């Protein structure tokens with residue numbers, strides 16, 4: 001549907017157990033848009049992302065992600081939501097006991113893929129997308145942090161999502177590798193018209209790759225004014 005936002009929240013409350021982390025959140029992102037999510041430690045960035053990928057329930061308010069309603073999202077609907085998203089974490093979260101190929105195959109099978117040759121083909125495609133085709137048979141521990149994050153990005157791409165949610169994806173990487181990963185995510189977002197919402201503490205990345213920036217502050221999510229972003233650094 002044209003002009004349907006990829007993410008919308010209306011008057012949404014975000015709880016961690018009984019603790020109200022964010023309240024009356026109105027938030028919207030359009031297809032293909034790239035945006036940052038900033039805010040102090042504990043301000044609610046991860047909690048907001050968790051609402052969007054169905055890891056926390058939306059208790060009050062309305063919301064949809066990639067056309068799926070977040071209100072009353074039943075456990076059985078969560079896999080459907082997750083197939084429409086790619087998620088990238090700070091700590092990569094690869095399965096350490098199997099090769100890169102088997103890591104990717106695991107996700108495809110868990111999301112309903114059955115045909116062996118289609119699985120192999122899709123794995124080769126995403127590894128090509130992140131320039132990691134030669135690492136297919138390696139174990140995660142044989143790769144550098146930056147390479148492991150590339151594989152995590154490839155894993156996020158498997159089901160051709162319209163949206164990537166990234167929680168501090170450069171948080172464990174050195175500055176040079178962080179730039180590489182940012183270039184990769186930016187390129188993939190542009191090539192595939194894929195929206196990206198990236199939580200980060202890394203203002204040097206925002207400075208280098210400027211984009212719309214939301215800030216979690218005092219229980220609210222606001223669009224950050226660009227001139228105030230770098231006032232303190």
Ligand SMILES: Nc1ncnc2c1ncn2[C@@H]1O[C@H](COP(=O)(O)OP(=O)(O)OP(=O)(O)O)[C@@H](O)[C@H]1O
Nearest residue numbers: 016017019021039040041042043044045046047048
């Ligand atoms: N599992 C949990 N149970 C109870 N409270 C939690 C839980 N996880 C987070 N919180 C609380 O919710 C609030 C928001 O946490 P959240 O992890 O969303 O912040 P954040 O902005 O992502 O922080 P950081 O930058 O440190 O990752 C914090 O006060 C935190 O203590």
